[in-house]
Amino acid sequence: MIIVSNTSPITNLAAIGRLNLLQDLYDTILIPEAVNLELTSGGDEIPGSTEVKTLSWIQIQSVSNPNLALSLRQELDAGESEAIALAVELQADLLLLHKPLGYQVASRFGLKIKGVLWVLIFMVKYRGLIPSVKPLLDELIGTADFWITPGLYHRILQLAGE
Incomplete structure (x- = not known):
């Protein structure tokens, strides 16, 4: 599988000491x-x-079509623009993003897009690799300044069976 990540999924999970969840799901993450x-x-x-x-499973890869990344800069920051461009170039199986505008732009290219909340739900509900989403979600909010609406917070817990 080819997985490309933007900055925020990495920083959010690293802030709570759970970056390993990405490695548990995927052998390699490209940035x-x-x-x-x-x-x-x-x-x-x-x-x-x-x-x-330091981690060998996070690999840096240059975008080979800088024009696509440059055109995306009209709407997005540099990291999101290059992450989308790289995912398009590599025909990635998954693009990890966080911001809604990034989702909108990436979806125009037919990319499969997921975020940190999906990673948490998947790790509990489908893989059983973490016992509960709620403590990690609370830690994301408290430690990583992760913003989430109260409605989405409750929906995530519901999806995780909590």
């Missing part, structure tokens, strides 16, 4: 250069920056 730069340009203070530099 474009712009995502790598977003993660590492601020030093080790950004959650996931150390992991991106």
